[in-house]
Amino acid sequence: MPAAEQALAATLSPVRRRELVAGRSALRAALAELAPGLADSPLLADDRGAPILPEGWVGSVSHKGPRAAALIAPAGAARIGIDLERAAPPRQDIARWILTQREQMFLVDRGIDRGLASTLRFSIKEAIYKAVDPFVRRYVAFTEVELDVSDDGIAHVTSELPLAIETTWREVGGFWLATARAVRR
Ligand SMILES: CC(C)(COP(=O)(O)OP(=O)(O)OC[C@H]1O[C@@H](n2cnc3c(N)ncnc32)[C@H](O)[C@@H]1OP(=O)(O)O)[C@@H](O)C(=O)NCCC(=O)NCCS
Structure with a gap:
């Protein structure tokens, strides 16, 4: 170094x-x-x-x-973020803390495993945080950003932030690898 x-x-x-x-x-x-x-x-x-x-x-x-x-x-114009998390259920239920009501209902309606879905969404949101913090320069709560995660490795993002945010996700060797890119709207 x-x-x-x-x-x-x-x-x-x-x-x-x-x-x-x-x-x-x-x-x-x-x-x-x-x-x-x-x-x-x-x-x-x-x-x-x-x-x-x-x-x-x-x-x-x-x-x-x-x-x-x-x-x-x-x-x-863009800032970027990346996040790595174990692709395994969390030790404690984090869904209530990091997911909006609508995101939680989506998992129930589709019968999606809450544990794995939580760590994936956590990872995507942390990647988003790293991409948006240079613009907003403040703590952004996990529930300020809502994800619509599709199976093709993309998650559509809805938020009140004045930013357009794109994300990708994949599983690599037992880890979630999420990326985000943010630009001013
Ligand atoms: C900062 C934070 C994202 C780090 O995530 P983490 O899972 O604890 O740790 P990671 O290993 O993934 O990331 C750590 C790296 O994040 C980077 N980082 C820290 N603060 C950052 C910031 N404000 N903006 C961008 N990147 C930041 C650093 O590079 C750090 O590694 P380094 O110190 O070795 O350089 C997380 O602790 C946090 O504070 N999150 C805020 C809330 C949030 O994520 N909200 C989501 C809704 S948008």
Whole structure:
């Protein structure tokens, strides 16, 4: 890691340090592929905790245990987010906390497994948060965003946020991998 990034890592607890290193390694791997000249740049964090990419790029990171995922894109009008979660039911029922009434009713009506559906929707909403926070710069509650998740790896998003939001999701090796892209409406 570049010295500035090592200094950032040194301020963190051992668990967070491991996560930071895993996430920055994933970001760097993406940069090495798409913008090799920038792969040695320090990847610090902004005042909201989001990763700062080299000029001309935006990006997002997620980690789960030893795994990490990163997403980068050329900078433009859009911001992006990525999230990685175990594709397994949560230890506690999180549906009431993260799903709107309509989202919960949809699962009941269709007989969809509430546990797995919850972790998938949690992951998509966290990816959305990472894409929208640079615009709104505030905590966005999980129930401020409503998802219509289709089997083809897309979730349609409804919200009062002044943003158009697109998402994708897939299962990779037992993990949900969700991405989001937000632009001003
Ligand atoms: C910030 C948050 C999204 C992190 O999610 P998580 O599952 O705990 O952890 P992940 O490993 O997936 O993501 C952590 C990464 O998120 C990124 N991140 C943190 N704050 C961020 C922000 N404000 N904007 C964008 N990215 C952010 C960082 O890159 C961080 O990793 P790093 O510190 O190693 O660089 C989550 O803790 C949170 O606060 N969510 C707010 C509510 C929400 O998600 N609402 C959904 C409705 S839109």
